[in-house]
Each structure stands twice: as C-alpha cells, then as structure tokens.
Amino acid sequence: MNLSFSKELARFNNFDFQSFLGNVNRKDIERVLLKESLSELDFLSLLSSSALDYLEPLAQRANNCTLSNFGRVILLYTPLYISNYCVNDCEYCGFHSRNVASRKKLTTQEVRQQVEILEDMGHKRLLLEFGEESQRACRQFLI
Numbered sequence: 001m002n003l004s005f006s007k008e009l010a011r012f013n014n015f016d017f018q019s020f021l022g023n024v025n026r027k028d029i030e031r032v033l034l035k036e037s038l039s040e041l042d043f044l045s046l047l048s049s050s051a052l053d054y055l056e057p058l059a060q061r062a063n064n065c066t067l068s069n070f071g072r073v074i075l076l077y078t079p080l081y082i083s084n085y086c087v088n089d090c091e092y093c094g095f096h097s098r099n100v101a102s103r104k105k106l107t108t109q110e111v112r113q114q115v116e117i118l119e120d121m122g123h124k125r126l127l128l129e130f131g132e133e134s135q136r137a138c139r140q141f142l143i
C-alpha cells in the first residue's frame, strides 16, 4: 500500500476554507445529514458554525455509522513506532522537539521485520506511530 498524505493535502493548497465554511447554511447541513455517502466537502461542511445546531443528529448519525461498521466491539490496536522525529512541541508527548531522547526512524526492512514479529504473535491490527518531521518523515510508506 502506498500512502501519501501530503499528496492528498496538496489538493487543497488553493482551497479557500474560510469562504467555504462561511457559505455553509442550515439547508446544506440538513442535506448532508440525509446523504448515504459523504464527500470530503460534506465532512468539511459539518465543521462549519451552521452545524452547531445539529450536534445531536450528527452524534446519532456517527453512532449509527460506528455500529454498522464495527458493531458493539472494542478494537485493540498494537502500536508500531516508525519514527520519533518531530518538529512540534506538544507538551503531553514524548516525541516533542525539546525532548533530548535519542531519535530513530525505522528502515523499511526494520518495519517489515517488526510487522512479521507482531503477526507471528497474533496481532492483526497495527497503529503506525510517527512524529511530524518533513526531512525524515515517511511520506510514502510501503508495507
């Protein structure tokens, strides 16, 4: 699988978020709530101030989606730490840039080995953990 968030993000480089969000009205929110499948712009509409009066129907819709996709289960994920380089400074996080801890980014080979070990242990769902650092980031990650 080839993931590239930056490519997806680049699609919105010239998008006027302020203008879009400012133009969303109540009818737009009601239309989105009735849709079977939501587009990216539909989701964005739900972040507008016009959606504030629809928090309860939004919560019910989200709950229905969760139940239909996952049922009444609790899914546990095994974290796989890929890189702890980060330029940010979130107080609660050990990856923050002021932390003097040693830094490491796994190679593709190391990631593959770690995944195989976790698979052999019976883990089926992995949560890939990265810091945010463009110079060493895993922008395109093959697994």
Ligand code: SF4
Binding pocket: 086, 087, 088, 089, 090, 093, 094, 095, 096, 097, 130, 131, 132
């Ligand atoms: S890894 Fe995430 S949470 Fe941690 S400092 Fe970087 S941006 Fe913040």
